[in-house]
Amino acid sequence: MQRKLFFVFLIAALAYPLMPLSSDYVLHVMTLIMVYMVLAMGLNIVPGFCGLLDLGYVGFFGIGAYTSGLLTVHYGMSFWLIVPLAAANGAMWGVLLGAPTLRLTGDYFAIVTFGFSELVVLFLTNEIWLTRGPLGLPGIEPVSLDLSFLNPDWFWYFDGEPPYFYLAIFLVAAVYFLLKRVEDSRLGRAWFAIREDPMAAASCGVNILNYKVIAFAISAAIGAVGGSFYARWYLFLSPDMFKFWESFLVLCMVVLGGLGNLRGALFGAVIMVSMGEVLREILPALGLPPEVRFLVYGLLMVLIMRFKPAGFFPAIASSGKTNPMLVALEKRICETHGGASGSDS
Amino acid sequence: MDPILKIDCVTKRFGGLMALAEVEYEVRRGEILGLIGPNGAGKTTMFNCIAGIYEPTSGQVVFSPEPGKNIVTNGFKSEKVTKLGIARTFQNIRLFNDLTVLDNVRLGCHCRTSSNFFGAVLRFAAQQREEQKIIDSSMHWLEFVGLGKNALSDASSLSYGNQRRLEIARALATEPKLIMLDEPAAGMNPQETQMLIKLIRAIVAEGITVVLIEHDMKLVMTICERLVVLDHGILIAEGSPKSIRENPMVIEAYLGRGAA
Numbered sequence A: 001m002q003r004k005l006f007f008v009f010l011i012a013a014l015a016y017p018l019m020p021l022s023s024d025y026v027l028h029v030m031t032l033i034m035v036y037m038v039l040a041m042g043l044n045i046v047p048g049f050c051g052l053l054d055l056g057y058v059g060f061f062g063i064g065a066y067t068s069g070l071l072t073v074h075y076g077m078s079f080w081l082i083v084p085l086a087a088a089n090g091a092m093w094g095v096l097l098g099a100p101t102l103r104l105t106g107d108y109f110a111i112v113t114f115g116f117s118e119l120v121v122l123f124l125t126n127e128i129w130l131t132r133g134p135l136g137l138p139g140i141e142p143v144s145l146d147l148s149f150l151n152p153d154w155f156w157y158f159d160g161e162p163p164y165f166y167l168a169i170f171l172v173a174a175v176y177f178l179l180k181r182v183e184d185s186r187l188g189r190a191w192f193a194i195r196e197d198p199m200a201a202a203s204c205g206v207n208i209l210n211y212k213v214i215a216f217a218i219s220a221a222i223g224a225v226g227g228s229f230y231a232r233w234y235l236f237l238s239p240d241m242f243k244f245w246e247s248f249l250v251l252c253m254v255v256l257g258g259l260g261n262l263r264g265a266l267f268g269a270v271i272m273v274s275m276g277e278v279l280r281e282i283l284p285a286l287g288l289p290p291e292v293r294f295l296v297y298g299l300l301m302v303l304i305m306r307f308k309p310a311g312f313f314p315a316i317a318s319s320g321k322t323n324p325m326l327v328a329l330e331k332r333i334c335e336t337h338g339g340a341s342g343s344d345s
Numbered sequence B: 001m002d003p004i005l006k007i008d009c010v011t012k013r014f015g016g017l018m019a020l021a022e023v024e025y026e027v028r029r030g031e032i033l034g035l036i037g038p039n040g041a042g043k044t045t046m047f048n049c050i051a052g053i054y055e056p057t058s059g060q061v062v063f064s065p066e067p068g069k070n071i072v073t074n075g076f077k078s079e080k081v082t083k084l085g086i087a088r089t090f091q092n093i094r095l096f097n098d099l100t101v102l103d104n105v106r107l108g109c110h111c112r113t114s115s116n117f118f119g120a121v122l123r124f125a126a127q128q129r130e131e132q133k134i135i136d137s138s139m140h141w142l143e144f145v146g147l148g149k150n151a152l153s154d155a156s157s158l159s160y161g162n163q164r165r166l167e168i169a170r171a172l173a174t175e176p177k178l179i180m181l182d183e184p185a186a187g188m189n190p191q192e193t194q195m196l197i198k199l200i201r202a203i204v205a206e207g208i209t210v211v212l213i214e215h216d217m218k219l220v221m222t223i224c225e226r227l228v229v230l231d232h233g234i235l236i237a238e239g240s241p242k243s244i245r246e247n248p249m250v251i252e253a254y255l256g257r258g259a260a
Helices: A002-018 A024-049 A056-077 A081-102 A106-126 A161-183 A186-196 A198-203 A208-234 A244-257 A262-285 A293-306 A324-337 B043-051 B080-082 B101-112 B116-123 B125-145 B160-171 B190-205 B218-221 B241-246 B248-255
Strands: A143-144 A155-157 B001-014 B017-027 B034-037 B058-063 B086-087 B178-182 B209-213 B226-231 B235-238
Touching: A002 A161, A024 A056, A024 A161, A024 A186, A024 A208, A024 A244, A024 A262, A056 A081, A056 A106, A056 A208, A056 A244, A081 A106, A081 A208, A106 A244, A155 B116, A161 A208, A161 A262, A161 B116, A186 A198, A186 A208, A186 B101, A186 B116, A186 B125, A198 A208, A198 B080, A244 A262, A244 A293, A262 A293, A324 B125, B001 B043, B001 B209, B017 B043, B017 B209, B017 B226, B034 B043, B034 B218, B043 B058, B043 B080, B043 B086, B043 B178, B043 B209, B080 B086, B080 B101, B086 B160, B101 B125, B101 B160, B101 B178, B116 B125, B125 B160, B125 B190, B160 B178, B160 B190, B190 B209, B190 B218, B218 B241, B226 B241, B226 B248, B235 B241, B235 B248, B241 B248
Parallel strands: B017 B235, B034 B209, B034 B226, B086 B178, B178 B209
Antiparallel strands: A143 A155, B001 B017, B001 B058, B226 B235
C-alpha cells in the first residue's frame, strides 16, 4: 500500500513539469526542497547515525558551492566532472576538521563545527582574490549535458527549471540509495553502535575515532555535492547564502523528520521549505517582518519536542529488514523455532 | 601450565585513591578463574585495566593469545585488545538497545571483518559473502546462548537474563581466546543461573578461557577451578575454592574482623 502510494506520488512528480499548467515557481520550490533533501540526508549521518551534534553543516555546503562555482567560472569545467571533485574537496575538509576535533564529545564538538561554518563564511567574505568576497560570484554557467561524442546533435544546456528539477530528483535518489545501502552494512552498524554506546562499541572492536571521521567525511561530501548542484542551478553565489541559520534549518529538518531515519530527513525538508515559502506570503500580509519566520521554526521545534520527541519517523531497529539475507534468515528462524520468532517469553 | 594472561604487579591510582595495589596473578589457559571480593575491591577496575579502558599506573598486563607469544597490552585501546582476543561483558549491561538482537551480535563480528564504505555501496560479491558469513556466525552464537528465536527482535525487548546472555553472545562473536564476564549472574533467578553455569561450561569447552567476577558464591564455588580474592585493591588470597572458603583473610574481608 505504502509502496503503491509512493509510486503514484513519484509519477505525479515526474510528470508535473510536462503539464501545461506547471509553474516555474512551483518547480523552483520543489527543486529547492530537493537540494535540502540532499543536505538533510547528508547531515543525518552525523547526528542521526553517529549521535554527534553538528552545527556547522552549511560550511560544507558552502565549500561545495564555491568549488563548483569557481571551477566553472575559471576553468569552464563540466558539471559532471565537478560533482566528484566537489565531493572530494568536501570530504577532504571533513577529514581535516574531523580528525583532530572528533575526539571531543557532545557540546564541545558542536561548538567546533559551529566555529568551522563561521570560518568558511569569513573566508568566503575576505579572500577577495579568490571568491570576490561580498560582491558574490555571478555568471556561473548552467549545467550542460554533452553527449556529442555519441551523436553530434546531442548537446543540451539546462534551460529553465524542468531539467534541473529532473537532475535534482536523480541526485536525491542517488544519495538515498547510497545511504540506504550504507545504513545496512558493517559501516552503518558501527555508526549505530557508536551512537548507542561508545564503550560497548569499542569493546566490539570498533575504532571509534576512525568511524566518526568516516561519517563526517561522507556527510561533508554529500553536503558539497548539494552545494555544487546549487551553484550551477542558482548561477550566483555570495558568502551570506551560507550563514549559520542554514545549518540550523537543515538540523531542524533532520530532527523534525526523526534523527537517524532517511525518510524522516526527506519529510523534514518538504515541511521546512514549504513552510518557509508559505510564511513568506503570510508574514508581510500580517504586517510582520520576514525574520519572524525563525520564531515560527523555533515554535515548531518546541512543539515537536513536546509531542513527538523522536520526530515524525522515529529511527527504529528496522534497518535493512528488506535485505534478502535477513528475509531468508527470518524464514529459517520460523522453521527451526516454530514461528514464535520475535517474542520474548 | 602456561598462562594466557599475566597480571604483573599492576597498580591503578585514581588521584589519591589506590584502586589496585601491585596485584599479581596468572590466568591459566583453558581454566575458569573467579575474581571475587567485597564491593569496591577493585574487581571491575582490574577488568578495565585488562580491557584497555584504563591504563595501569604501573605494572604490566601480558596477554599470550598463543603459547609462546607474549604481548604487553598496557596502553592498548579497547578495540585493539578485542582484536587481540580478549572479550568482555559489562556489569551494568551495555547493549545497543535500539538495534536488533542480531545486529548486536553482528557488531561483535566487526573486528574480524573488513568491508568498508565502497563495499557497502557497491555490494561486491566478496562483501556479500562476508555479510552472509557475519549473519551465519552471529546466528551460531545466538543459538549457542539460546537466543536464536529472538534474533530479529529489539535488544531492549529481551528479559534481563536474556540481555546478559546476549551480551555474552556479542562478546563470543569477537572470537576471543579469553572472555571476561563481569557479574554474569547478577539479577538472574536460580533457573537462569543454572542455564548460565551450563553456558559457561560450554564456552570453556570451545577452548575459550573464562575469567568471571561474581558475587553469587554458589555459582563461583561450583564452576571456578581457581579463585583470586581482592580486597581494597590488594590481592589477599589465591587458590582452589575449598582453600579460599577456609582462608581466614577472606572471611575477615567479607564478614569483618572476629568472624573468623
